[in-house]
Amino acid sequence: MVEKENKLVTDTGESQNENTPTKSIDDLVYAMNENEDSKEKNVLVLCAGGGTSGLLANALAKGAKEYNIPINSAAGSYGAHHDMMKDFDLIILAPQVASNYEDIKKDTDRLGIELVKTQGKEYISLTRDPKGALNFVMNILNTSNKEIDVKNIEGGI
DSSP: OOOOOOOOBOTTOOBSSTTSOOOOHHHHHHHHHHOTTOOOEEEEEEESSSHHHHHHHHHHHHHHHHTTOOEEEEEEETTSOTTTGGGOSEEEEOGGGGGGHHHHHHHHHHHTOEEEEOOHHHHHHHHTOHHHHHHHHHHHHTOSOOEEEOOOOOSOO
């Protein structure tokens, strides 16, 4: 398994991590709009009960609306996700269910779905930053590496 560290980038395009490509939100919006495969993307955020995942799903929806990006987000609880997984392009695991990464990875690989897990501080940061949440998701959707472990995202954009 290849793990890639991924962090947010600033408005000026400065990367907060030298391993992350330097792309601003404007670059990512342009790339998504220019991409032939820029159809609407669906993102599912999973947590233990569905409440915490709603915070990130709402932040992502707000960021997508603000930048007019065709991304739909939904929140759900781990365990109740099996029937709906096929309808999503990306699944984000909230910290409390991140330990289930390897179990769900088998299903996401089989279905061709991107999967990422998060940790406490980074997750909280994303829920409070719609632009950062959008940047986070677009960086994942614009990469060809399907196995990404996000670490140490601090603050927003």
